[in-house]
Amino acid sequence: MTDAWILVGRELRHWARQPFQLIVNLIFPIMLVLMFGYLFGGSMIVPGGGDYKEFLLPGMFAMTMAFGVEATFTAISTDANKGVTDRFRSMPMARSAVVLGRAGADMLDSAANLVVLMACGLLMGWSWHNGPVKAAAAVGLLLLLRFSLLWLGIYLGLLLRSPESVMALQILIWPISFLSNVFVSPGNMPTVLAKIAEWNPLTATVDSIRWLFGNPGGQDSIWLAIAWPLVIIVIFFPLSVRRYQRMSR
Amino acid sequence: MNSVQCIGLRKNYGDKAALDGLDLEVKGGTVCGLLGPNGAGKTTAVRILTTLTRPDGGSASVAGFDVVKQARQVKERIGLVGQHAAVDEILSGRQNLVMFGRLYHLGSKRAATRADELLEQFGLQDTGRKAVKDYSGGMRRRLDLAASLILAPPVLFLDEPTTGLDPRGRNEVWQAVRGLVGSGATVLLTTQYLEEADQLADQICIIDHGRVIANGTPDDLKGIDHLDVVVRSASDLETTRGILGPESEVDVDNRRVSVPVKDRLATLTQVARALEDAGIAVEDIGLRRPTLDEVFLELTGGASK
Ligand SMILES: Nc1ncnc2c1ncn2[C@@H]1O[C@H](COP(=O)(O)OP(=O)(O)O)[C@@H](O)[C@H]1O
Ligand SMILES: [Mg+2]
Numbered sequence: 001m002t003d004a005w006i007l008v009g010r011e012l013r014h015w016a017r018q019p020f021q022l023i024v025n026l027i028f029p030i031m032l033v034l035m036f037g038y039l040f041g042g043s044m045i046v047p048g049g050g051d052y053k054e055f056l057l058p059g060m061f062a063m064t065m066a067f068g069v070e071a072t073f074t075a076i077s078t079d080a081n082k083g084v085t086d087r088f089r090s091m092p093m094a095r096s097a098v099v100l101g102r103a104g105a106d107m108l109d110s111a112a113n114l115v116v117l118m119a120c121g122l123l124m125g126w127s128w129h130n131g132p133v134k135a136a137a138a139v140g141l142l143l144l145l146r147f148s149l150l151w152l153g154i155y156l157g158l159l160l161r162s163p164e165s166v167m168a169l170q171i172l173i174w175p176i177s178f179l180s181n182v183f184v185s186p187g188n189m190p191t192v193l194a195k196i197a198e199w200n201p202l203t204a205t206v207d208s209i210r211w212l213f214g215n216p217g218g219q220d221s222i223w224l225a226i227a228w229p230l231v232i233i234v235i236f237f238p239l240s241v242r243r244y245q246r247m248s249r
Numbered sequence: 250m251n252s253v254q255c256i257g258l259r260k261n262y263g264d265k266a267a268l269d270g271l272d273l274e275v276k277g278g279t280v281c282g283l284l285g286p287n288g289a290g291k292t293t294a295v296r297i298l299t300t301l302t303r304p305d306g307g308s309a310s311v312a313g314f315d316v317v318k319q320a321r322q323v324k325e326r327i328g329l330v331g332q333h334a335a336v337d338e339i340l341s342g343r344q345n346l347v348m349f350g351r352l353y354h355l356g357s358k359r360a361a362t363r364a365d366e367l368l369e370q371f372g373l374q375d376t377g378r379k380a381v382k383d384y385s386g387g388m389r390r391r392l393d394l395a396a397s398l399i400l401a402p403p404v405l406f407l408d409e410p411t412t413g414l415d416p417r418g419r420n421e422v423w424q425a426v427r428g429l430v431g432s433g434a435t436v437l438l439t440t441q442y443l444e445e446a447d448q449l450a451d452q453i454c455i456i457d458h459g460r461v462i463a464n465g466t467p468d469d470l471k472g473i474d475h476l477d478v479v480v481r482s483a484s485d486l487e488t489t490r491g492i493l494g495p496e497s498e499v500d501v502d503n504r505r506v507s508v509p510v511k512d513r514l515a516t517l518t519q520v521a522r523a524l525e526d527a528g529i530a531v532e533d534i535g536l537r538r539p540t541l542d543e544v545f546l547e548l549t550g551g552a553s554k
Contacts, residue, residue, distance in 0.1 A: 006351045013348075014339050017380060083335035087396070090299045092324040093352055248303050 003093045007101025026116050029064045047185045050216030057126040058209045059182030065146040068110045069153040076157025110146045129214030138209035141225050145205045148229030151236035158243040181206050201228035252277040252435035257307035267293040269459035282446030282453045283439040290459040291439035295408045299329045328397030328405045334389040342392045343377040349396045367395040387418025407438040475537045476510045481530035492523045
């Protein structure tokens with residue numbers, strides 16, 4: 001455990017040494033919100049009526065969680081490529097510490113992003129309407145989604161180590177986010193795309209948190225919003241562990 | 250006592266044997282140079298000895314502990330400098346050393362003092378607070394070395410510590426390694442350069458295709474230095490060859506006759522006198538350290554005879 005904490009501390013030191021990077025990471029989703037909220041907001045149709053910004057922000061929260069995969073992936077593959085992972089493995093540390101440390105650092109990172117984005121949302125007129133308990137449940141669903149994607153990121157980071165695959169992942173993550181209900185309701189998409197969007201794990205989470213926050217376009221798909229991340233964890237947690245063990249092949 | 254021991258170590262990748270029955274013994278407190286060309290199996294051997302890779306056969310022990318069954322005890326007694334400088338690029342050098350120190354379970358105070366000691370020992374005290382990504386190659390390597398020495402481990406593994414460095418960086422690292430010798434640590438160092446092994450090692454082990462093909466002190470191997478004689482006129486080549494003996498080789502294009510020698514200086518003076526007596530105009534004469542290729546040819550040629 002101590003070992004894992006030390007690695008979380010490493011992440012905090014990264015922030016302190018690269019404040020600019022940190023700010024860019026925080027500003028990016030805010031820019032998206034401003035762009036979609038104010039630029040395209042007028043022409044967007046919100047199902048059941050309502051303010052587009054109220055509709056958009058929960059989507060952006062979930063998208064920020066999804067974008068976290070990239071951070072996990074980059075951190076894991078950089079350490080593996082530079083031999084840092086091997087150095088850890090040659091040291092008398094707890095075996096799980098490397099992965100636990102990564103998990104702690106990334107969860108902290110995403111939670112911080114979420115707090116900043118929610119604060120911005122409040123400034124722009126987004127709010128939760130169903131009281132703090134349901135709002136907290138919504139945050140819980142978001143963090144659960146992030147936690148499941150952590151294992152996807154770790155697995156991919158250990159599997160594809162090249163810097164080019166970081167680029168590929170960055171590009172891929174866009175259509176995946178767009179083919180969900182983050183920006184528009186699937187009801188307004190062509191049938192095929194709508195089907196994909198409905199099955200996108202992001203969609204279940206976004207639906208549920210809109211519903212929990214009392215924002216427009218939401219519906220109760222909480223079970224799906226819990227089931228999807230669990231499925232992802234059940235698949236990618238053992239795969240990540242196996243990949244890590246296979247490093248000694 | 251042997252600090253590092255491999256007996257019939259094997260490792261296969263697919264149907265290719267990276268290690269094909271490697272036997273190795275390194276006595277405590279000595280420096281062993283594991284010398285071999287690219288793909289010889291050096292990294293594989295180091296990775297097995299540092300518990301990073303599991304062997305497929307044979308056995309290996311470090312500081313008396315089995316690398317498979319007693320991995321934890323081995324990890325507590327080794328330092329590893331891998332082929333890439335394995336440090337965090339974003340953090341400063343000092344932050345790296347403190348972090349690794351804490352991961353070695355030194356308290357935070359102890360980790361900090363140890364970091365400062367090591368920065369000083371490796372001449373990094375002035376740059377200790379700079380981000381590692383702004384370090385030169387030589388500085389990175391020294392930091393990497395420092396990180397491996399946090400616990401002052403009794404056995405240290407260096408995998409091609411100077412590959413990719415400019416001559417200045419190479420010198421920096423050599424100096425750092427020499428500084429370690431004499432502190433009683435055992436060092437296993439891999440390299441592709443005979444000169445490097447010669448400079449640093451007490452014992453050299455030449456490996457190829459995953460097995461040891463020669464083993465000895467640098468002087469043993471230096472015994473196969475070459476004596477080169479370049480004559481002014483090609484017509485003298487045959488006579489020169491006669492003087493240098495049946496083992497010599499003639500390179501007609503460069504008017505050069507070359508022979509492996511054991512007793513360097515004695516042979517040089519003797520040959521120089523003989524050439525003068527024979528009235529041969531010599532353009533150049535000198536001893537030359539053989540290239541790794543030549544050592545291989547010599548060794549494999551010798552084995553097939
Ligand atoms: N992870 C690996 N997968 C497949 N082949 C490998 C792997 N590691 C090493 N090899 C092969 O094993 C042989 C020895 O490699 P290595 O130990 O890296 O040699 P050296 O360090 O002496 O250059 C090479 O032929 C190399 O291609
Ligand atoms: Mg190698």
